[in-house]
Amino acid sequence: xxxxxxxxxxxxxxxxxxxxxxxxxxxxxxLPGKIAFKISKDxxxxxxxxxxxxxVFITGTNGKSTTNNMVINGLEKSGHxxxxxxAGANLxxxxxxxxxxxxxxxxxxxxxYCVFETDERYIKSIYEAIPTKNIAITNIQKDQVQRNGxxxxxxxxxxxxxxxxxxxxxxxxxxxxxxxxxxxGKTVYYGINKNDKSFIKEDxxxxxxxxxxxxxxxxxxxxxxxxxxDNVGKFKCSNCDFKSEDKPNYLIQSIDFQRGRxxxxxxxxxxxxxxSFFLYDYLxxxxxxxxxxxxxxxxxxxxxxxxLEGGRxxxxxVGDKILKYVRIKQENPETLQSAYNDVAEDKTSKIVMIGLLxxxxxxxxxxxxxxxxDCDVENVEQSNVExxxxxxxxxxxxxxxxxxxxxxxxxxxxxxxxxxxGTIFNKVTSYENDNIYLITWLHxxxxxxxxxxxxxxRRLLAANETYKSGKEKVRNESK
Amino acid sequence: xxxxxxxxxxxxxxxxxxxxxxxxxxxALKRIGEALDLKVNINxxxxxxxDIDFEKTDILMINPGEVKTIKPIVENxxxxxxxxxxxxxxxxxxxxxxxxxxAFGNTLHLLENDETLDCLGIFDMESFEKDKxxxxxxxxxxxxxxxxxxxxxxxxxSIIDFSLNxxxxxxxxxxxxxxxxxxxxxxxxGARVKNVxxxxxxxxxxxxxxxxxxxxxxxxxxxxxxxxxxxxxxxLDFEMEKKALGAIRKFITxxxxxxxGI
Numbered sequence: 094x095x096x097x098x099x100x101x102x103x104x105x106x107x108x109x110x111x112x113x114x115x116x117x118x119x120x121x122x123x124l125p126g127k128i129a130f131k132i133s134k135d136x137x138x139x140x141x142x143x144x145x146x147x148x149v150f151i152t153g154t155n156g157k158s159t160t161n162n163m164v165i166n167g168l169e170k171s172g173h174x175x176x177x178x179x180a181g182a183n184l185x186x187x188x189x190x191x192x193x194x195x196x197x198x199x200x201x202x203x204x205x206y207c208v209f210e211t212d213e214r215y216i217k218s219i220y221e222a223i224p225t226k227n228i229a230i231t232n233i234q235k236d237q238v239q240r241n242g243x244x245x246x247x248x249x250x251x252x253x254x255x256x257x258x259x260x261x262x263x264x265x266x267x268x269x270x271x272x273x274x275x276x277x278g279k280t281v282y283y284g285i286n287k288n289d290k291s292f293i294k295e296d297x298x299x300x301x302x303x304x305x306x307x308x309x310x311x312x313x314x315x316x317x318x319x320x321x322x323d324n325v326g327k328f329k330c331s332n333c334d335f336k337s338e339d340k341p342n343y344l345i346q347s348i349d350f351q352r353g354r355x356x357x358x359x360x361x362x363x364x365x366x367x368x369s370f371f372l373y374d375y376l377x378x379x380x381x382x383x384x385x386x387x388x389x390x391x392x393x394x395x396x397x398x399x400x401l402e403g404g405r406x407x408x409x410x411v412g413d414k415i416l417k418y419v420r421i422k423q424e425n426p427e428t429l430q431s432a433y434n435d436v437a438e439d440k441t442s443k444i445v446m447i448g449l450l451x452x453x454x455x456x457x458x459x460x461x462x463x464x465x466x467d468c469d470v471e472n473v474e475q476s477n478v479e480x481x482x483x484x485x486x487x488x489x490x491x492x493x494x495x496x497x498x499x500x501x502x503x504x505x506x507x508x509x510x511x512x513x514x515g516t517i518f519n520k521v522t523s524y525e526n527d528n529i530y531l532i533t534w535l536h537x538x539x540x541x542x543x544x545x546x547x548x549x550x551r552r553l554l555a556a557n558e559t560y561k562s563g564k565e566k567v568r569n570e571s572k
Numbered sequence: 573x574x575x576x577x578x579x580x581x582x583x584x585x586x587x588x589x590x591x592x593x594x595x596x597x598x599x600a601l602k603r604i605g606e607a608l609d610l611k612v613n614i615n616x617x618x619x620x621x622x623d624i625d626f627e628k629t630d631i632l633m634i635n636p637g638e639v640k641t642i643k644p645i646v647e648n649x650x651x652x653x654x655x656x657x658x659x660x661x662x663x664x665x666x667x668x669x670x671x672x673x674x675a676f677g678n679t680l681h682l683l684e685n686d687e688t689l690d691c692l693g694i695f696d697m698e699s700f701e702k703d704k705x706x707x708x709x710x711x712x713x714x715x716x717x718x719x720x721x722x723x724x725x726x727x728x729x730s731i732i733d734f735s736l737n738x739x740x741x742x743x744x745x746x747x748x749x750x751x752x753x754x755x756x757x758x759x760x761x762g763a764r765v766k767n768v769x770x771x772x773x774x775x776x777x778x779x780x781x782x783x784x785x786x787x788x789x790x791x792x793x794x795x796x797x798x799x800x801x802x803x804x805x806x807x808l809d810f811e812m813e814k815k816a817l818g819a820i821r822k823f824i825t826x827x828x829x830x831x832x833g834i
Contacts, residue, residue, distance in 0.1 A: 235591070239707030242731040243591055243671075245638040246705070249684075301614050304595055307588040312641055314587040314618055331619065426593075457708045457827060460820050461727050463774050466593025487823040490816035494779055497812060498599050510819050 099139040102132035103200055106193040122182035126189030137189050137222040141201045145226045148207040149262075149381055152216055152251060153231030153270065154244075155427060156374045157183070160231060161210040163378035163399060168206050170395035171387050176204035183212040185219050206385070213247050214240070220254040227384075228255065229262035229377055233269040234324060235464065236425045239455050244269055248309065252276060262380055264373060265341040266325045272309035272335065282341035283380045285372060288348045291319040291326065292434065294469065310335045322370055323430035323468070343380040345372065360389045365401045370431045409531070409541055412522040416446070416531040416541075423534045424452060426467035432532045437472040444526050445473060446482045448533035449492050450512060462488050465495040474499050479526050484509040484517050485537075512537060514544035576796050579605040579789060582615045582629040585637070585645075592729065594635035594669060596776030600785045601631065607807050608789065608800055620648045626659040630792040636670030636774075639682070639701055639731060645675040646691050653692075660694065663795060665788055666768045669777060673763065673770040674699035674732050695763040695770065696738040702755065706730040709824055710749025710773055712761050714784060722783045725820050726773025730754045734772075736763060743771055748824050767791065780817070782810050 106129040113124060129136045151161045161177070168175045176195035178187040188209050195204050211219050213233075233248050241247050248269055255261060255276040263270040265284030274280040294303050294317075305315050306324055313332035320326035329336035346356045353366040357379060364375050375396075382392050407418040419432040429449075436445055449462050474496070481501065483493045489510045496506055509520060518541075521529060531538070581601050598614060605612040617624055624632065634645070649656055660666070674680040677697035680689040691699070707729045713721040724744070734752040736742055742752075743762030751761035751772055762771035769788075771777060778785040786808065790800065 238592065238705070238729045240705060242705040242729060243638045245640055246731065301616065302595055302599060304590045305587045306590070307637070307641065312588060312644055313620065314585075451823065452707075455707070457831075459707055459709045459727055460823055461707070461774075463593040463596070463727065463776055466596035466599075466776055466779070467590075468593075487819050490812055490819055491775075491780065494812060494816060498596065498603070498779065503812065508815075510815075 095133075095135070096139070098133040099136060099200060102129040102136050103193060103196065104198070105129065105132060106190070107198075110190065110194055122178070122190055123184070123186045124190070125193050126186035126191075129189055129193060130186065135222075137185065137192065139200060140192050140196060141199075143202050143207065143223060144205070145224060147205060147385065148209070148223070148225040149227040149229060150209050150211045150216065150219070150225050151229045151231065151377075152211045152213045153229075154213070154234040154236045154247070155422065155425070156231040156371075156377070157210045159371060159374040159402070160229070160377050160381075161208060162402070163374060163396075164208050164381050166399050167378060167382040167387055167392055167395040168208070168385070170398055171391035173206055174204040176202060176207045178209055183210045184215050185222065188219060188223070213251055216251060217253050224258070226258065227260050227262070227381070229381060230264075230270040230273060231373070231377060232264055232267045232325065232427075234267075234425070234427050235467065236422070238424060238461065238464075239452060239459065245309075260384075262377060262384075264325065264377070265337045266321060266327065266373075268306065268315055268324075268328055268335070269309045271337065275310075281343070281380055281384060282338050283343040283373075283376045284337065284341040285321050285345040285376065286347065287319050287327070288321070288345075289350055290348075290434075291321050293317075293319050308333060308335055322373070323427045325373070325427075343376060343383070345376055348372070362389075362393055362396065364396055365399075370428070371401065407538070409538075409545065411518045411541075411545065414522055414524075414527060414529055416521065416529050418531045418533075418538055420535060420538075421532060423450070423454075423536075424461055424464055426464040429464065429532070430468045433468060433470050433473050436530045436532065437476040439528070439530075440476050441528060442477050442479050442526060443528040443530060444480050444482060444521070444524050445478050446484065446517075446521065446529065446531045446533070447492055447496075448484045448512070448517075448531075448537050449488060450485045450534055450537055451487050460488050460491070462491040462495070465492060466498075468495075470495060470499045474501050478505070480524065481506045482509065482517070482520060483507065484511060486510060486512040512540070514541045517541075518544070576798060577610055578630075579610045579612045579792060580615060580628050580630040581612065582617060582624055582632045584617050584624070584632060584634045585620070585641075586616050586635075587618065588620075588641055589635040589637035589645075589672060591636045591638065591670065592774045592776070594774070594776055596779040597635065597667070597669070597785075598633055600776065600778035600782055601633070601789065604782055604785050604808065605789055608804060610789070610793075620644050623652060624655070626652075626655045626664065629659065629664065631788060632659075632664070632666040634666065634668045634672045634675075636672050639671055642671065642675050642680055642691075643689055645672060646689065649675065649692060656692075660766055660768055663767050665792060667788065668768070668770040670729070670772055670774060671732055673697075673734060673772070676763075676768065676770060677734065678737075680732070694765055694768055695736070695741055697734055697736045697741070697763055700733045700735070702731060702733060706750065706754035708749050709820065709827075710751060710761065711747045711821065711824055712744040712749075712751075713747065714744055714787075716787055722781070722787070723817060723821075724771070724773060724777075724781050724784060725817050725824075726771075726775040726777055726780060728754075728772045729774060730772065734763070736760060741765060743769060748828065780813065782808070782813050
């Protein structure tokens with residue numbers, strides 16, 4: 094009976110997948126799995142041929158999707174079949190859909206490897222259904238607090254599934270993820286040496302007001318020798334013996350940012366280094382691939398063919414201005430700090446646009462901008478900023494307050510209490526300075542892109558009208 | 573000894589209690605104090621083992637930390653219990669934000685192992701950790717002993733619910749948001765006993781509501797028999813904060829209309 098229900102659920106799932114895939118390729122990522130679960134409660138446990146040794150969950154706050162895509166790419170380009178949940182469908186229904194897609198009519202999985210990006214909040218139920226032997230935790234950081242509250246809230250959820258049965262991959266420079274080592278059977282550490290982009294906060298900020306973070310093991314103050322990203326770097330606890338390993342299993346020894354070269358465990362790699370915060374994603378992907386037996390040569394081949402989403406320069410052409418976009422994740426202080434550091438590297442005169450927005454993906458919507466006070470923006474101010482353009486309906490003044498507290502003269506800040514692209518474009522094109530940086534959430538950036546596309550469409554329409562009326566005029570005159 | 577034209581801020585465990593950009597509260601006290609020509613001293617208490625120098629404290633700032641930090645806060649303040657009580661009795665100011673409020677109630681019920689933690693009992697209040705987070709804006713009026721009531725706006729990220737046994741200890745009644753009790757809202761926000769203030773408002777609170785920071789500083793200085801005249805107070809510029817408040821209040825009004833289905 095159980096088997097029958099499974100087969101029924103599987104077939105209906107497959108049928109649904111085929112139909113949705115025909116209508117809209119973007120949407121078939123969750124629904125088939127959702128329906129299958131309705132029919133068979135333990136649906137996902139009934140697949141055959143799943144090899145848990147060749148399965149990995151990728152979880153954590155930042156970098157899940159990028160790492161996931163790199164691992165899949167590495168396995169596929171070296172000739173292996175991979176079952177995966179692409180397109181951010183990282184709940185159990187997304188994984189069920191991936192298995193439905195990848196199995197025979199009898200429920201046998203066809204692929205050799207399974208690589209699943211898993212939402213950290215729901216990882217327990219996923220693990221109970223498919224107990225993988227490998228779990229990679231990119232990092233556990235402050236993020237989307239309306240969902241996640243505090244980092245320890247997520248930490249506890251991930252900790253539940255770490256046991257002596259599993260191998261974990263953890264960032265040697267990220268204290269919370271690293272501290273999971275004591276619960277795991279085997280730990281693979283990856284880290285990055287001090288490099289040109291490493292920083293110490295005393296350089297940037299009033300020392301009395303500088304804060305680090307609590308030790309995940311004993312809650313005392315952690316000390317950082319240097320940071321590679323905010324809260325990620327070589328650390329030790331001020332109280333217990335917890336610290337980053339001196340010799341992680343996978344170590345980027347040196348980085349040539351100019352040429353896009355890294356030296357990793359004495360092997361050189363060519364990578365796309367336009368955005369330095371992707372370095373840890375590359376490193377983790379390479380570590381997983383090597384542990385899966387893929388050779389450095391094969392990995393390099395796959396990296397050459399890999400198109401890094403968000404790794405390209407994302408410039409917007411607005412009138413005669415080019416806006417240089419620097420990505421941040423919503424309500425996430427680490428990515429915002431990286432953005433500030435990126436902008437501060439340019440010491441020439443510039444306009445800096447900052448658009449933090451109201452949080453509108455959960456009811457009730459709310460107006461959080463407090464993560465901006467976790468970040469140091471003093472380095473931006475010291476890097477030769479002519480003007481700031483701060484925007485964002487409802488919260489622009491709050492963002493401006495952060496700048497005021499960094500010692501920015503109020504007369505240098507233009508505040509637009511608006512998220513409307515047209516209004517913002519009008520303001521930014523009025524500046525004489527052509528060196529413009531745009532820091533905002535991805536979805537606001539996409540609104541900007543939409544507005545530009547719409548303008549282009551209108552322009553073409555108008556050009557066509559002019560052409561038609563011109564033709565008519567000629568015709569009338571010739572009568 | 574506390575020197576007269578000085579403002580001594582003791583910042584409890586800055587690295588450990590730092591969830592939501594809360595160092596902004598210290599920045600705000602510093603900025604406003606300095607604008608009033610006070611010498612502002614920021615004394616960090618970095619480690620649990622370090623004692624608070626209550627003799628050199630005018631405002632004790634306790635920001636929110638992860639739930640697991642409440643136990644060590646209670647333990648370490650208990651170690652200095654006599655000094656703490658004396659400080660509170662002599663009208664010393666303590667400002668507590670968010671989760672850390674639980675340390676000052678009677679008990680905290682923790683989800684892990686179903687444990688109940690005995691806390692400091694400064695407020696007649698019980699606290700309960702939750703398995704779901706609630707986030708929203710909040711708005712209330714704070715009524716000082718003298719002068720006009722002031723508007724307080726902030727956000728709340730609630731992982732602990734607070735239930736006051738003595739409702740009169742509430743810091744304020746909410747105009748918007750859920751405050752202490754997000755599961756069964758009772759309209760109450762924060763707590764106050766003497767000059768020990770507790771609020772759920774993040775933002776950071778004192779950045780968004782500098783008038784409240786000024787109130788705290790004036791309370792300290794009144795105790796030192798120092799008052800500020802209009803000329804000194806006019807050096808403070810809260811224009812941008814007022815605009816920020818206006819924008820958030822507009823947003824909240826729109827949310828209320830939608831919530832009421834209008």
